[in-house]
Amino acid sequence: MTNMNCKKARPLFSLLEGGELEGQVAGGVREHLESCPECRGLATRTRRVQALLALKRHEQPDEFYFRTFLSGFHRRLYADLVQRKSLWGTIRAAFELDQRAGFALRAATFCAGVALVTLSLYTSHLSLQTNTEQLAMNAADRLSRNVARPVDPSWSGVAVADHRAPARTEYVLDRVSYSPTLHETAVLSF
Amino acid sequence: MDELESKIQPPDKVPNTLSSQEAARDRALVQRAQAGEVEAFNELVEAYKTRVYGVLYHMLGNREDAADLAQEVFVRAFKFIGSFRWEANFYSWLYRIVINTALNFIKGRKEPTLSLNQWDDQVEGAPVMQELMSQESVHGELDRGEIQEKLNEALQKLSKEHRAVVVLHDIQGMKHQEVARVMGCSVATTRSRLHYAHQQLQTLLAKYL
Numbered sequence: 149m150t151n152m153n154c155k156k157a158r159p160l161f162s163l164l165e166g167g168e169l170e171g172q173v174a175g176g177v178r179e180h181l182e183s184c185p186e187c188r189g190l191a192t193r194t195r196r197v198q199a200l201l202a203l204k205r206h207e208q209p210d211e212f213y214f215r216t217f218l219s220g221f222h223r224r225l226y227a228d229l230v231q232r233k234s235l236w237g238t239i240r241a242a243f244e245l246d247q248r249a250g251f252a253l254r255a256a257t258f259c260a261g262v263a264l265v266t267l268s269l270y271t272s273h274l275s276l277q278t279n280t281e282q283l284a285m286n287a288a289d290r291l292s293r294n295v296a297r298p299v300d301p302s303w304s305g306v307a308v309a310d311h312r313a314p315a316r317t318e319y320v321l322d323r324v325s326y327s328p329t330l331h332e333t334a335v336l337s338f
Numbered sequence: 339m340d341e342l343e344s345k346i347q348p349p350d351k352v353p354n355t356l357s358s359q360e361a362a363r364d365r366a367l368v369q370r371a372q373a374g375e376v377e378a379f380n381e382l383v384e385a386y387k388t389r390v391y392g393v394l395y396h397m398l399g400n401r402e403d404a405a406d407l408a409q410e411v412f413v414r415a416f417k418f419i420g421s422f423r424w425e426a427n428f429y430s431w432l433y434r435i436v437i438n439t440a441l442n443f444i445k446g447r448k449e450p451t452l453s454l455n456q457w458d459d460q461v462e463g464a465p466v467m468q469e470l471m472s473q474e475s476v477h478g479e480l481d482r483g484e485i486q487e488k489l490n491e492a493l494q495k496l497s498k499e500h501r502a503v504v505v506l507h508d509i510q511g512m513k514h515q516e517v518a519r520v521m522g523c524s525v526a527t528t529r530s531r532l533h534y535a536h537q538q539l540q541t542l543l544a545k546y547l
Binding site: 158159160161162163166168193194196197198199200201202203204205206207208209210213214217218220221224225228 | 380383384387388391392395396401404405408409410412413416417454455456457458460461464465466467485486489490493504507508509513514529530532533536539540543546547
């Protein structure tokens with residue numbers, strides 16, 4: 149592979165070392181390493197780092213630890229299943245909250261609940277007040293219409309409808325000037 | 339390249355890819371566990387407890403935290419095994435739970451505290467250890483404790499994502515594709531993270547290289 153350069157080759161060193169590179173790409177990296185002393189040095193140091201990291205496989209826990217692992221797992225599982233029966237335990241487990249975060253969430257939920265109840269009480273109070281006022285206005289309106297009032301057009305200058313006499317129904321034809329002569333059609337005028 | 343290879347001994351390869359026998363065993367056990375058989379899940383715990391603990395220990399650098407979280411991982415695996423649908427093998431699925439548990443724990447903790455397990459006697463035979471022990475530092479010969487401490491300090495200085503790829507690839511011996519599957523990223527991302535992590539470790543461990 150002739151277009152291998154330092155930038156392309158360097159991330160591939162660990163793949164080459166682990167046998168995960170094959171064919172042309174592996175050949176290209178090897179060729180590049182032969183021709184680039186800087187990359188060769190880097191590859192050497194990378195292998196040293198990997199060799200050091202591999203030493204960590206020799207760090208082993210106490211032999212006793214794994215003997216009690218299964219029983220410890222079952223104790224924890226039981227405790228977790230029992231805790232999940234509570235609502236807050238379920239929420240905490242679902243969101244992986246620690247105790248402080250769980251407490252903050254509970255406090256926030258409580259305050260939100262109080263605010264919601266207050267708001268709904270206030271809203272219903274307002275609506276009750278509005279309904280009461282409306283009822284009072286309707287009653288006053290009905291009362292004012294049923295009381296007989298003397299009509300004196302000169303006094304008010306405004307023609308007041310006489311509610312004592314039944315209103316005469318008006319028909320459209322009343323407005324029509326109709327000449328009932330033969331061979332004449334009615335002339336409509338509004 | 340042959341001359342170069344002969345100078346540095348390759349690290350011991352831990353066979354961490356599943357054999358077909360192990361894969362078949364896992365499939366049978368998982369199916370029984372999904373049917374509600376606790377004994378089958380116990381067998382899975384016994385099969386994977388060492389590896390799960392190992393990943394957590396190397397990620398956290400603290401054996402007590404690793405011990406605590408290892409059991410937590412299996413509790414989670416037990417709770418969610420019903421939803422496991424064989425999109426990957428059980429081993430990759432379990433490791434994903436391990437890595438996510440470790441990453442969440444690291445995110446939540448303030449300062450890492452190193453609490454290291456003892457190296458077993460086989461470490462003395464490792465070529466790189468023999469070479470290091472024969473070197474002289476500024477203060478005299480290096481001792482095992484110092485090497486272990488510096489190595490773990492360097493690993494803890496990496497970001498948690500870079501540390502995860504190093505732990506899975508260089509310590510657990512997983513291949514790039516498996517690491518990418520566990521981490522939920524592409525092979526190219528895994529490769530670049532590993533390369534960057536190696537560069538950082540080279541700077542931090544320059545004295546020992």
